[in-house]
Amino acid sequence: DAEITQSPRHKITETGRQVTLACHQTWNHNNMFWYRQDLGHGLRLIHYSYGVHDTNKGEVSDGYSVSRSNTEDLPLTLESAASSQTSVYFCASSAFRSRRGGLDEQFFGPGTRLTVL
Amino acid sequence: ELKVEQNPLFLSMQEGKNYTIYCNYSTTSDRLYWYRQDPGKSLESLFVLLSNGAVKQEGRLMASLDTKARLSTLHITAAVHDLSATYFCAVDRGGGSQGNLIFGKGTKLSVKP
Numbered sequence: 587d588a589e590i591t592q593s594p595r596h597k598i599t600e601t602g603r604q605v606t607l608a609c610h611q612t613w614n615h616n617n618m619f620w621y622r623q624d625l626g627h628g629l630r631l632i633h634y635s636y637g638v639h640d641t642n643k644g645e646v647s648d649g650y651s652v653s654r655s656n657t658e659d660l661p662l663t664l665e666s667a668a669s670s671q672t673s674v675y676f677c678a679s680s681a682f683r684s685r686r687g688g689l690d691e692q693f694f695g696p697g698t699r700l701t702v703l
Numbered sequence: 704e705l706k707v708e709q710n711p712l713f714l715s716m717q718e719g720k721n722y723t724i725y726c727n728y729s730t731t732s733d734r735l736y737w738y739r740q741d742p743g744k745s746l747e748s749l750f751v752l753l754s755n756g757a758v759k760q761e762g763r764l765m766a767s768l769d770t771k772a773r774l775s776t777l778h779i780t781a782a783v784h785d786l787s788a789t790y791f792c793a794v795d796r797g798g799g800s801q802g803n804l805i806f807g808k809g810t811k812l813s814v815k816p
């Protein structure tokens with residue numbers, strides 16, 4: 587069955603270190619998204635991609651970067667981790683419904699809990 | 704700026720009762736999603752509402768969309784304990800930013816016997 591996976595599921599790191607969170611989907615979806623979830627803020631979009639070599643900034647992109655070299659993967663990199671980036675990170679993907687209908691609903695991965703000490 | 708507001712943020716219900724969760728958004732959008740999240744778990748897609756007047760039902764949940772009022776509702780009929788979860792609505796910015804979703808803060812639903 588097609589799925590979307592994230593790794594690691596839990597990560598503890600230190601302030602200033604570079605961290606990369608992996609996201610892999612086998613849905614063959616063109617569109618992929620990264621969110622962070624924090625108490626009191628709900629989910630907020632970090633970066634998203636409509637296809638290979640395409641990346642776009644979301645609402646809270648500062649301190650994060652992504653690259654899309656193939657359809658299946660969208661890794662999220664924290665260049666220099668900060669305590670404010672302690673959060674639960676979700677990756678999602680969606681298909682393109684139609685020119686008129688836009689994008690289909692997003693399917694979410696299991697999440698990565700990141701703690702920055 | 705697109706804002707999405709849900710209310711209530713917390714809801715404690717008795718089994719068998721009916722209730723409605725409201726989702727208001729601040730700018731034009733014709734694409735709205737409802738998701739469910741169980742504690743410590745990922746988000747599960749419930750409904751996709753793509754046009755004004757859209758109504759979708761699944762079991763004890765029914766969602767509707769009024770784009771003129773910029774309002775979506777999630778109605779719960781005869782609640783059961785298994786519906787306890789956090790429910791999120793999300794609005795698509797659309798245009799050149801399709802899929803750029805703005806989420807509400809969620810409604811934490813607790814259904815008690």
